Amino acid sequence: MEKVQIAARMDAIGIIVSDMAATLAFYRRLGVTVPDEAGGVPHVEADLGGGMRLMFDSEDVARSLDPGWTPPTGGGRVGLAFRLPDPASVDALHADMVAAGHHSGLEPFDAPWGQRYASLQDPDGTGVDLYAPS
Structure with a gap:
């Protein structure tokens, strides 16, 4: 065809x-x-x-x-990612969102693929990643 x-x-x-x-x-x-x-x-x-x-x-x-x-049930069907200018911004934005009452999926960490990386969940459980080149 x-x-x-x-x-x-x-x-x-x-x-x-x-x-x-x-x-x-x-x-x-x-x-x-x-x-x-x-x-x-x-x-x-x-x-x-x-x-x-x-x-x-x-x-x-x-x-x-x-x-x-x-x-849908079970979550994890869609993920969004937001690039930040530097590793400190990942930590700061993640901390700000958690302090505002939003759920953290992953605390900020230095990923083996060369990024500072963290994850949040929006109010419906959609994964929202934050990352910056390390």
Whole structure:
């Protein structure tokens, strides 16, 4: 079978969230610019630069698109990673997020692949990694 030649370009990452306000507060604290008017709306988009967007949809939006949708169980299905300028920034941002009440997945450590690395979980358990070249 011949491959169809269509130019597809990834331009967004979508996350379904159970608590929009808590999720937006988490990503704002990480430094993602989320529009101020994105209070109680069911769909929010944040421009990540470079032509990429991070999209947040409420569970109601997911069900409106697929009435049989149910939240996944077990977690670990999607992971996001945020590059920071230096190892000290990884430690500082991780500490700030944990002090604000967010869950740490991994405390900062010097990874054998040459990065300072740590992990958090957003309010729905999505893994959010922080890293910087060491």
